[in-house]
Amino acid sequence: MTSIVLLYRLARRDLRRRPAEALLLLAALAVASTTLTIGLVLHGQTAVPYAETRQRTSGPDVVAALFPPPGRSVTGADRDRLAALAGRREVAARSPAFPTTWASIEAAGVNGVAEVQGRDANPSPVDRPAVVSGHWVDGDHGGVVVERAFARALGVDVGDHVTLDGQRLRVVGVAVSAALPPYPQLCTIGCILDRPGWPSAQPGLVWAPRHEVGSLSSGREPVVWFQYLRLHDPSTAPAFAARYGADGPPTGRTDLEPWQAIAARQAEQLSSERTVVVFGSTLLVVLALATLAVLVGGRMADEVSRVGTLKAAGATPAFVARLLLASYLAVGLVAAAVGLVAGRVLAPRLVARSAGLLGASGPTSVSVGDVLIVVGTILAVVVVASVIPAWRAARTSTVHALAGAGRTPHRSRLIVRASAGLPPPALFGLRFVARRPRRTLLTAMSIAVAVCGSVVALYAQASLRAERGPAGGPADPQVAQLHTVLLAVTLLLVVMTAVNLVFVATASAVDARRLLAVARTLGATPAESAASLGVAQVLPAIVGLVLGFVAGSAIFRALAAHTVTPPLAQLAGLALLAVCLVVALTAVPARIEALRPIAETLREA
Amino acid sequence: MSGVVRVVGLAKHYGNGNALVRAVDDVDLEVATGEAVVITGPSGCGKSTLLHLMGGLDRPDAGEVWIAGRRIDHTSERTRARLRRDNVGFVFQEFHLMEELTAVENVELPALLAGRSSRQARRRATALLEQVGLERQAGHLPSALSGGQKQRVAIARALVNEPAVLLADEPTGSLDSAATIEVLRLFERLRANGQTLVVVTHDQRTAATADRMVGMRDGAFVEDVALGPETASAAQILTAGSRE
Incomplete structure (x- = not known):
């Protein structure tokens, strides 16, 4: 019991110590749980208005x-x-x-x-x-x-x-x-x-x-x-x-x-919307997983000395792992609750636009099964993303942890050889990529998820336009509604990916802080330092872009009866937009880091 | 004789009110071409801060910093970066090698940043590694090198662009006796070759490799003496060190 009280007290203090991080995490998980809830409860949403009509x-x-x-x-x-x-x-x-x-x-x-x-x-x-x-x-x-x-x-x-x-x-x-x-x-x-x-x-x-x-x-x-x-x-x-x-x-x-x-x-009127929302919520859950994994990974690097203090004070590795998990699980539970309430409120609004029925949609019923699925999914995301880093931090030797020594960067002989002779920004960028393969993978995955969702949306819009028939016919309210849902889901994906990219770029910039400071003592300009961080983000982003395009078109072809390929200009525009977004979101933390006083950084190192 | 490095009325403060710390307080110093200056003093007296200010790694609150005839204290970060790459070599106590780069890549990095071709940079880096006795370790990552070897790589890296001045911050602070001797021999050789050196240290043996010693306390200079023949020569210290 004492241990639970202590766990609660420490976890609460931990969340208070990092309110911005907790809020961002809450937002990422809440968006995923909201769309998941909408997808689950949308089924049968027309039942009440139809009965009334x-x-x-x-x-x-x-x-x-x-x-x-x-x-x-x-x-x-x-x-x-x-x-x-x-x-x-x-x-x-x-x-x-x-x-x-x-x-x-x-x-x-x-x-x-x-x-x-x-x-x-x-x-x-x-x-x-x-x-x-x-x-x-x-x-x-x-x-x-x-x-x-x-x-x-x-x-x-x-x-x-x-x-x-x-x-x-x-x-x-x-x-x-x-x-x-x-x-x-x-x-x-x-x-x-x-x-x-x-x-x-x-x-x-x-x-x-x-x-x-x-x-x-x-x-x-x-x-x-x-x-x-x-x-x-x-x-x-x-x-x-x-x-x-x-x-x-x-x-x-x-x-x-x-x-x-x-x-x-x-009810079939909503089936397309439901498919889009369920697909979007799946992608958002994957994105939330990536966001959380980046957040946890970045945080563990800062947490090492705290872990050392706890262990020196007598905490067991299991207690430390439980503590690191507890605060994230608490945020996950709140996010699931927020998502269930928000999904319950928002789902009927998707039906309210059906002009063929009388009356408003009644209150949405969220079944016990829905609650279990939403809470279970969000908690699973939290556990999957944090259990390994938490356990690894908990098992760090006390002396090593007290010294605040983070994890040794990963080295790839292949990349060392491949990047030899490249100009410094490209050389550093590639070495940063090799340094943290998990983070690189998460960046590629985030971009792939967002691009995949956007490609599916473009294919769906193109197919809807083709199904719309000859120009000049009456407007199809279902198509308009589907356009809106597609747009909303795509925007959510883009926003969540942007949040994720900011996390990744910031974590990478902090991780590369000492290296960049040393490079600057050797004569690297702030622009060259920022460019090397940019290269480290853009390379996995390009991989993610390609994967996203392939997966998006394959998924749409698998789901849709008829496939209409969107105009090439739209697909090229999406690729360009994705690259620009990555560059813009990376540039800010990279620039901030590149202008940090060198002497101060070296003193901290 | 005009100084390669010159600081005038230099000041750097941290905090304010009662917590104000005068890390560097109205310091004047001129280092001539080919001169080896050692700055000594107790921990926290401002030695490293002075070195950072002299190398353009930090901005002073007051005073002027001149390197190779150019005033750098008010220039942009970009200009100072270029000035550093052409005129200043740094050696740190903690080596600060790039863990991701091999020894030769670490050494050639400033040359690449300065715009030399990769072939030229590699040739120069290889020659310098030979000079510091590490040609066999050229392809090793820093994790595979001993402390002394790391510091010799760092010194080679600092020399790759033939800097006007080499600034070293406690270069033997993290080394055992044998490695210290290796590094001091290297410094002795650099001094003999006319390399301008400014070394911050606690170590008396390091001080013996200099032409001049500046003592510092509470951010200010308390002594500035030329090390004449009456001082134990570097050679004697190094010989004594190698017998230990």
Whole structure:
């Protein structure tokens, strides 16, 4: 017990002694744990808004869609089968069958495809879209109501006009429904898109008076009938659909879609975001590991004499190792807690932009499993990064530690030979690289992680642009949201890498302090001294850059169904930016060190 | 006779108020070409600080420092670095060799910094290592050398650019008797060859290798004497040392 109290007291003093270091470490770990939490809880984030939308719009349990066979129209016998289905004993309520067809739509210069559903002015018993502005369709006065996500993509509101297959109609309302997936996923339930250029289009839903549908339909886009059913037991909807439904359109038979499948499609809207966040959080965890390893390595060099004092006072190597670990574990626990709270708060904001649903996202539930994963990952990062240096410091001989002698630099005969005859800045730079191979590896790894994430982001942006289809189409809110998430994750990676590089550059500059002072007594100018530190950082950075490019493109090719290579200028710009970032971040600590008074440094040495 | 090194009214203070330490306090010194000057005094009297100021490693709070006819106390760090590489050689008690560089690379480094070609620098470094008796150790890293060998490498490095003055700070302070003798013989040879030397030391045997001895206490000079024939000669001390 006494030992735990002592451990707590010493660890607390240690953190207070180095507040800036503790805060930076907290920031690195908290960012990693926040993104990890978001990635974990994003799954199922749409459940609450979808349930609310379904309840407020009397959403169906099963959507029945009657598609005609190719080259034919729906016959009376087909419609009788639909009516028979709607009359089954499991069905508690049903809407009328609504005629539906597809037409080109134009609004303020934006061209797209609309799924036009004929509706009555009277509210249906099942599926009563919630009108968020304007009013519902009115057969007497004409006009159309546009699904909210589609209206936003087209940039139209109540009072504006849209042109459906050349027919100019006024937008009288904007509404939300749970019966069909909102734009741009409407077609996942089935569409007939038989005109040139249409197959790549993403239609959006427009409700119009029934008679408009008849005038818009043609042989290419025949009328399809949708009927919405409510069951006595909504949970049996998948079984009902499996029992009575066909494999899928166009079959001339009824296609049945249970509400659970529609909810899953709503959730799919977030799957890309989730993939990006999980991928980004993985990279951020790796970066946090690198940051911590650099921090611990640099700190251990300063801690040697303190370790000597503790051991001289009777502390065992195990106690010293526990002490060195304790402060980092404490910071790790706080960072995990911060990440869990921040992730819980931020995750719903990614969903709130879904215009196809009503209401805000409810509070995110963070399960015990999520907590265990986040805390476990962060603590594992702390232990992996610090256990070896801590144990090595703890096992240092007391006399050696009291003398404050750090670890002997590593020497590589290969690099000694390879660098012979190089100009002094390059010579020193290479020798610094060989001196601390672990630090060199961490620098390369940090750059590789950041570049890998950025390359994946560039590939993803290029693929999204390609999937976007012809210019002039309606905006895709999912794509915009994905762009934002990609940008946020990339920025986080770049910021964390920058923090890491500053750590590495500072640790390297401090480590090379005595050598640079000696070089300056021999006539090296501050610029030459700073340049040698720059070389020591840029060389591993170039290795990291190459690895990052290779890994990034390989990962994207493995994850994505279709790969579009980003423009060469963007990739070259990224490489240039990475090198400039490394040079700029190294230059500051290197310059500070290069201008340090020589006599003072030599006295300290 | 104009001095290779000249300091006028030199002062360097640390701290302030009651804690003010006058490390160097209004010191004047001129070292002539080919002269060997030894500065002695108790620990903390300001000897090393004076040496650092003379070599342009530190800036004085007051006074002037002239090296080879150029005033350096107000020049930029870059200018002082270039002046050091061309005119000043340093030897330290702790050797301060670059652990990452081999003996020959350590020696040729100032020549490379001064812009000599790598072939010229290597040739000069090899010749100097021969002079200090370490040609076989040219490819060794400092960790493979003894203390005396390290200091001889450091002396060779200090001489590679044929400096106007060699400044040595306790050059035998970390050496055993045998290694001390080796180094002192080297200094004796340098003096005989007309190399200007300024050596800071506690060691009486080192003092015997000089033409002149300056005593220092509390940052100021307390004596400045020419070492004449009545002083035990360096040769005698070295002979006595080698019999020990």
